[in-house]
Structures are given as C-alpha cells and as structure tokens.
Amino acid sequence: MxxxxxxxxxxxxxxxxxxxxxxxxxxxxxxxxxxxxxxxxxxxxxxxxxxxxxxxxxxxxxxxxxxxxxxxxxxxxxxxxxxxxxxxxxxxxxxxxxxxxxxxxxxFTEDVADFAVALLIDVLRRVSAGDRFVRRGLWPVQGDYPLGFKLGGKRVGILGLGNIGSEVAKRLVAFGCSVAYNSRSKKPSVPFPYYENAHDLAANSDALVVCCALNDQTRHVVNKDVMTALGKEGVIVNVGRGALIDEEELVRFLVAGELRGAGLDVFENEPNVPKQLFELDNVVLSPHKAVLxxxxxxxxxxxxxxxxxxxxxxxxxxxxxxxx
Amino acid sequence: MxxxxxxxxxxxxxxxxxxxxxxxxxxxxxxxxxxxxxxxxxxxxxxxxxxxxxxxxxxxxxxxxxxxxxxxxxxxxxxxxxxxxxxxxxxxxxxxxxxxxxxxxxxFTEDVADFAVALLIDVLRRVSAGDRFVRRGLWPVQGDYPLGFKLGGKRVGILGLGNIGSEVAKRLVAFGCSVAYNSRSKKPSVPFPYYENAHDLAANSDALVVCCALNDQTRHVVNKDVMTALGKEGVIVNVGRGALIDEEELVRFLVAGELRGAGLDVFENEPNVPKQLFELDNVVLSPHKAVLxxxxxxxxxxxxxxxxxxxxxxxxxxxxxxxx
CATH class of the missing domain: 3.40.50.720 (NAD(P)-binding Rossmann-like Domain)
Incomplete structure (x- = not known):
C-alpha cells in the first residue's frame, strides 16, 4: 500500500x-x-x-x-x-x-485619483487624439489640429466624495478648477458645495467625475436626465464601475454630440467596449487599469x-x- | 484720368x-x-x-x-x-x-503647465497607449494590459522654473511628487531644492519636465550626458522647444530602452517627427498644441x-x- x-x-x-x-x-x-x-x-x-x-x-x-x-x-x-x-x-x-x-x-486611492485627472485633461486637451494625429503622419499634411479646452476654471462635479473623490478634488484645485460634489450625505468638514443628487450636481458642472461605489442605489446613477443636465459642453469621466452609468444612453449622447466627451476606465460589460466609441475622437478609453x-x-x-x-x-x- | x-x-x-x-x-x-x-x-x-x-x-x-x-x-x-x-x-x-x-x-502659462502634467501622467500610466489597446480591440483578446507607474512619490526635476515651471510644480505637489529645479539662478523664495545644472538635476530625478526658454545657452541642454544621468527609469517631458533636447540622442535612448519614456509636444524640425517614435508605446506625441x-x-x-x-x-x- x-x-x-x-x-x-x-x-x-x-x-x-x-x-x-x-x-x-x-x-x-x-x-x-x-x-x-x-x-x-x-x-x-x-x-x-x-x-x-x-x-x-x-x-x-x-x-x-x-x-x-x-x-x-x-x-x-x-x-x-x-x-x-x-x-x-x-x-x-x-x-x-x-x-x-x-x-x-x-x-489604490491615489492611483485612481491620478487616473481620473489624467482622463479629464486628456478629453479636454485631446492628448490621446493628438497622439493619434501625429502617429498617423497627419501633422505635416493637415497642419492645424483642433483646439482643446482649458482645465482651469472648469466646474467639476465629483460623484462620490470618499477617499478617491477627495484626492481627485485636491488635485483639481491645484489646476484652478472649482469643485462641487454629491455623496450619500453632506460632509460637514468639506469646503466644496454639496448637491443633493446627481442631476443637480450635473446641472451646475462642466464635467462629472464618477467615483462612487456601485450598489443598488447607484446603479445607472448617471442616466439620461443627468446627461441632459450636464449638457452639450459637458464631459464625463468614470473611474468607478461601468454600471454607474447607463452606457447605452452614454453612447447615444456621445455619438449625437450631446456631450463634449468622455474618459472611461470602466464599462458595463468588460472587457467589451461599445464599438461605436472606437470611432469617436472625443473619448478616451482605458482597459480598467486606473489602479494598476x-x-x-x-x-x-x-x-x-x-x-x-x-x-x-x-x-x-x-x-x-x-x-x- | x-x-x-x-x-x-x-x-x-x-x-x-x-x-x-x-x-x-x-x-x-x-x-x-x-x-x-x-x-x-x-x-x-x-x-x-x-x-x-x-x-x-x-x-x-x-x-x-x-x-x-x-x-x-x-x-x-x-x-x-x-x-x-x-x-x-x-x-x-x-x-x-x-x-x-x-x-x-x-x-498660455496654465495651459502649458496642464499639458506638461498631462504628458507626464500619460507616459507613466500609459493613457494613450491604453486607448490604442482598447480601440484595436485587444482587451478581450489579450486581457492583461502592462502596468504603468505611479505619479505620486516621483522626484520630478523642472528645467526652467519661470511662470510655466512654477505652475507645473504647484500641480505636481498636489499629486504627491517631490519637486526640484534648475534655472539660470537659484530663486530665494522657492522651497524646492535647486541644482546648478541639468545633469545634476537629472541625476536626482525620476522625470524631467523641460520648460525653459530656448537660447544659445539652452540649445540641446538635455544632451546625452543628461539622459544618461536621468537613467533607464527616467521620463522626459518637453513643452518648451524641440531644440532644448538633442532629438537624435533622445530617439536613440528611447529606441534602446535607455529611458522609460517621453512626452513630447515640441520637436526640432516641426511638423516633422522622427518616424522611429511612431513605433514606441512609451512615448506620447503631440503636435505643438500645449498652448492651444x-x-x-x-x-x-x-x-x-x-x-x-x-x-x-x-x-x-x-x-x-x-x-x-
């Protein structure tokens, strides 16, 4: 044996x-x-x-x-x-x-916050799109490259002011942005304006940074109404979870030019990213690597x-x- | 008449x-x-x-x-x-x-400073490269995406601490970087360590941000010796003028893997960009639009x-x- x-x-x-x-x-x-x-x-x-x-x-x-x-x-x-x-x-x-x-x-807090800021600047200043422009050899041919937008002075609404959101805010203040937030409740020690819901935050923001936890209350918290409130010149950055945003609506808004752009590290059905986004120059796509x-x-x-x-x-x- | x-x-x-x-x-x-x-x-x-x-x-x-x-x-x-x-x-x-x-x-000061920081995060965290990865449809196929590097804790040397350099420093401090600088002379009111030349600054930095004026004294101020001092894990960002860097050497260092990466808004012979850079995933190229x-x-x-x-x-x- x-x-x-x-x-x-x-x-x-x-x-x-x-x-x-x-x-x-x-x-x-x-x-x-x-x-x-x-x-x-x-x-x-x-x-x-x-x-x-x-x-x-x-x-x-x-x-x-x-x-x-x-x-x-x-x-x-x-x-x-x-x-x-x-x-x-x-x-x-x-x-x-x-x-x-x-x-x-x-x-991961600081890395995610860094990445959120990187995505926001990238969308506004068209960093990735400019890199594509140069790599395709278009600079000597087309010359002028479309203008981006300045980060300083923008009103940035942070959805979820936990550890990550607070670090995002700290960074954006150094760029001269004005910060506001929505969270489960108003935080007494925070100097930024508080809005009671995502819609009101969006209505008073040039950009939304989504970094709240995903749960039954926050699923699709960024819906059609919130995107409409953010408006045509609005930018959305998501470093939280894909399902915090109604992705189908987001794609529709971006394709129709009803938003200025988006920087997305997360998606509803990873690793699958809606193909329509691949054609857009005003979105920055990232394979869920904000923490890595x-x-x-x-x-x-x-x-x-x-x-x-x-x-x-x-x-x-x-x-x-x-x-x- | x-x-x-x-x-x-x-x-x-x-x-x-x-x-x-x-x-x-x-x-x-x-x-x-x-x-x-x-x-x-x-x-x-x-x-x-x-x-x-x-x-x-x-x-x-x-x-x-x-x-x-x-x-x-x-x-x-x-x-x-x-x-x-x-x-x-x-x-x-x-x-x-x-x-x-x-x-x-x-x-243009704030826009250039924003762009310098954007290029630095992009090189470290591979934002543009990640965007390429997703757009090429590689995420579902290859899965894992190579890790980037954290911005916080990095020693960033600023070459030229004028208006732009000072705004770059202010932003990087919010990300938890430690800042040092070289300038024509030490600035008494500045809290950051001063190095007398680009070589010594590079030897004590993880990244160099080049934003000094171009003149006879600063042409090719970032030369082979400075790049060697910066080392294999070093990153170079240039938002000043192309001729501040010996571009031929820079390309050689990047191709040989003797630098970690580079973010370049300016080039020696614009709008012509050295073609070898198009093949590299660790460089971010921009058509001289940091101010736009x-x-x-x-x-x-x-x-x-x-x-x-x-x-x-x-x-x-x-x-x-x-x-x-």
Whole structure:
C-alpha cells in the first residue's frame, strides 16, 4: 500500500490556512510576501480537503463572493478583498453569517485619483487624439489640429466624495478648477458645495467625475436626465464601475454630440467596449487599469498582510468594511 | 484720368496703424477685437505703401523677426509677440534699434503647465497607449494590459522654473511628487531644492519636465550626458522647444530602452517627427498644441490689446521682454 497523500495543511502545521479565491482566468501575483506567514491554498489547484477548516479567504480581484461561496467554505470568518470597490462581495450575506470583510483600503486611492485627472485633461486637451494625429503622419499634411479646452476654471462635479473623490478634488484645485460634489450625505468638514443628487450636481458642472461605489442605489446613477443636465459642453469621466452609468444612453449622447466627451476606465460589460466609441475622437478609453501600478500593488500587499495578521492574532482588522 | 487708389491708412485717419507680420502659411484669428481700435494692415495682402509709417508690428505665432524685418519696417518701435516663447525674435537686434518687444505674458502659462502634467501622467500610466489597446480591440483578446507607474512619490526635476515651471510644480505637489529645479539662478523664495545644472538635476530625478526658454545657452541642454544621468527609469517631458533636447540622442535612448519614456509636444524640425517614435508605446506625441485652447486665446487677445493701447498712449507696456 502506498502512503496516503498528505493534506497540504499537514505540511505547514504551524501556519494558519488562507484560501485563495479566484476566477480561473485570474492570476495572483501578490502572495509571495504571504507565504512565510500563511499556508496558502488555492482550491483550483489543490485537493478540496484542504479547504475544510480554513478561516480566511483571500479574494483575488473582482471574483464574486456570494451565498454559494460561503456555503462552500463554512468555516471562513474573514474575506480579504483586494480591489478598490467591493460590489462583487455580497456584504449582506457575509453579515448574516458573521463573516468580516476587509477592503484594499487606500492602497489604490491615489492611483485612481491620478487616473481620473489624467482622463479629464486628456478629453479636454485631446492628448490621446493628438497622439493619434501625429502617429498617423497627419501633422505635416493637415497642419492645424483642433483646439482643446482649458482645465482651469472648469466646474467639476465629483460623484462620490470618499477617499478617491477627495484626492481627485485636491488635485483639481491645484489646476484652478472649482469643485462641487454629491455623496450619500453632506460632509460637514468639506469646503466644496454639496448637491443633493446627481442631476443637480450635473446641472451646475462642466464635467462629472464618477467615483462612487456601485450598489443598488447607484446603479445607472448617471442616466439620461443627468446627461441632459450636464449638457452639450459637458464631459464625463468614470473611474468607478461601468454600471454607474447607463452606457447605452452614454453612447447615444456621445455619438449625437450631446456631450463634449468622455474618459472611461470602466464599462458595463468588460472587457467589451461599445464599438461605436472606437470611432469617436472625443473619448478616451482605458482597459480598467486606473489602479494598476507596482506601487499600488506593494501598498495592497501591505494591507492584505496586515489584515490577515490582525485576524489570526485576534486584533482589530486594519480596513474592515461595514456589512449591512 | 482715374482717381488715385487711396492708401489704406487714409481710410482710417484717426486709428494708429498696426502691421500684421506673419508667414504666408499662418492664419490670424485674433484681430477682430483690435479692429475697432487700430488700423490693421497685412503687407501680404495690402499695398506696401501702407507700411511706411507704421509704428507697431503684431507678430503672428513664431514668424521670425530679424534684422531683415526691422530694415523693412524702419518706423516700427514695438513688436507685439503672441507666443509663449520668443526665440523667433532677434531680441538683440531689437534692442540695438530701440524697438520694444512684448510677450504673451501669462496667457498660455496654465495651459502649458496642464499639458506638461498631462504628458507626464500619460507616459507613466500609459493613457494613450491604453486607448490604442482598447480601440484595436485587444482587451478581450489579450486581457492583461502592462502596468504603468505611479505619479505620486516621483522626484520630478523642472528645467526652467519661470511662470510655466512654477505652475507645473504647484500641480505636481498636489499629486504627491517631490519637486526640484534648475534655472539660470537659484530663486530665494522657492522651497524646492535647486541644482546648478541639468545633469545634476537629472541625476536626482525620476522625470524631467523641460520648460525653459530656448537660447544659445539652452540649445540641446538635455544632451546625452543628461539622459544618461536621468537613467533607464527616467521620463522626459518637453513643452518648451524641440531644440532644448538633442532629438537624435533622445530617439536613440528611447529606441534602446535607455529611458522609460517621453512626452513630447515640441520637436526640432516641426511638423516633422522622427518616424522611429511612431513605433514606441512609451512615448506620447503631440503636435505643438500645449498652448492651444480658446480660453488661452481670449487671454492672449487681452494682453495684445493692452500692450498696443499702452504703446499708443505712451503708457508703460504690460508685458515687456528684456532685450539684451
């Protein structure tokens, strides 16, 4: 008789087990710093038995965590999120079962804010479009390139003034923009004008930067009415989630020239981007990469490690998410 | 006998004459606000006689003003520049003849600074390259897009801390960059570290933003040694003049991967851009349009009008340039 195949956790009797939870198409590259401290088990590549007693689950990117996931791993008491938004995690289901959830905290905040500002300047000043113009060899042939618009002096409405929105505001102030915002509620310590809803914010803005969380209240928060209120000279930047905007309407507005332009890092049906946008010079398209820099990944590694270590030492979590 | 053709200035006996000085390929679009106040004469379209007594010359864009120009219009005592840089005006020749020169002052400052920051984020975060990736339909096919780099925390060296450089610095501070500079001399009121030459600045920077004036001292100020000092992870942004950089060396460094990337609004031989750059994903190319917004043009119209009005009323000029 051959000896029984050892269960992976028996090879690391002293290390707490952490399950890697991912869609098969997702690679994970941020676990090397965890390996000396935790016993990492990827159920996609390891025998199921190893998952029985695991108490923590490391969720790679936007891999869904729902009732089914929690049924599969009944001993799990912590879900460690690794993305800026957690709309893929059923927070209510986690709350019902007493499962804590942690977020990426501020690991991505600055990168997303930088990218939002980059998209806004790019649309206004036609940076990507100018690059296309030069690369196609049109400069010596056509000479004049259409004028862009100045960023300074623009009224920018920020939809969702959380960590990311606040960093966007800080940057735009340095460019001489005037900032206003809409959020779940007015923030007493914030100097910018508050509008009670997206429509009123849009009606008083030259550009909207969408960076709120996606949930049942914010799905399609930028709808036809909001776009109409923003107007023909308005610009929309989205670094939140695709479904915050009614994409079909957005495409219609852009194609009809009912908006000045858009800078989009996220889409409703990623990685599919509406083909009509490919023809437009006044949109800047980005493959959901507002968060992706090595510097952000290092910050994320730190916050993931800190949450796992706190959990297994019974200390307060570093970046817990409120579960309703 | 037919009556003599009236000289244009006789049609406007009460208005001071201003000559429009331009290359035939340049159009001028900012004179409508001047027409009620000045008698505008374009020698390219009007009888030469009209130019005899003109005392002011409005120089369109980078049209050269040299000894020949001043010989042609000996009565001119004011050259009104309309561009951010005045390297096309022979300031020494103007000084010798007692001809005053005015600049566009700060009309373009903020737009150029915005554009410099836009180019820097674009190179680091690959905005234009990401837009190409999406438009080519590669996102659903290739999935992962290469990581960019974070702007915050980068050491940015500003070459030329005049009006534009100072506005660039203000913006970069809001992004969490640390700023240093080189200028003709150390500026006592500036909080940023000063380096005595471009080489030392580059050796202590992750990115160089080139925004100094072009003159005999600054031609090719960014040469091979400076690029070597900046290093393989270094980024160069140029919103000044093409000839501030040794373009041939720059292309060689970029093609060989000896620099991380470059964002270029200006080139040595515009509108010709070195073709090798078209193949590179880590450069952002722009058709010398860092200054071009309607908002800038309105500011320029104001400063042009203010200088002409001051000149013809014997008041101090609004934006005189020092002529050596």
């Amino acid at each position: 051959s000896p029984p195949i050892p269960k992976p956790e028996e090879e690391h009797p002293s290390l707490p087990t952490v399950l890697i939870h991912r869609l098969p198409s997702f690679r994970y590259t941020l676990t090397s710093h965890l390996e000396p401290h935790f016993h990492l088990v990827d159920p996609l590549t390891t025998a199921a038995a190893a998952t029985d007693s695991a108490r923590a689950l490391l969720c790679v990117g936007p891999t869904p965590v729902n009732e089914g996931t929690l049924n599969l791993y009944p001993s799990v008491r912590l879900v460690v999120g690794t993305s800026a938004g957690l709309d893929h995690v059923d927070l209510a289901a986690c709350a019902r079962r007493g499962v804590a959830v942690t977020s990426a905290a501020n690991a 820099t090595p510097e952000s990944f290092r910050a994320l590694q730190d916050v993931v490690f800190a949450n796992l270590e706190a959990f297994f030492s019974n200390k307060p979590l570093v970046s817990p998410v409120e579960c309703h | 037919s009556p003599p053709i009236p000289k244009p200035e006789e049609e406007h006996p009460s208005l001071p004459t201003v000559l429009i000085h331009r290359l035939p390929s340049f159009r001028y679009t900012l004179t409508s606000h001047l027409e009620p106040h000045f008698h505008l004469v374009d020698p390219l379209t009007t009888a030469a006689a009209a130019t005899d007594s003109a005392r002011a010359l409005l120089c369109v864009g980078p049209t050269p003003v040299n000894e020949g120009t001043l010989n042609l219009y000996p009565s001119v005592r004011l050259v009104v520049g309309t561009s951010a840089g005045l390297d096309h005006v022979d300031l020494a020749a103007c000084a010798r003849r007692g001809v005053a020169v005015t600049s566009a002052a700060n009309a 917004t309607p908002e800038s043009f309105r500011a320029l119209q104001d400063v042009v009008f203010a200088n002409l009005e001051a000149f013809f009323s014997n008041k101090p000029l609004v934006s005189p340039v020092e002529c050596h």
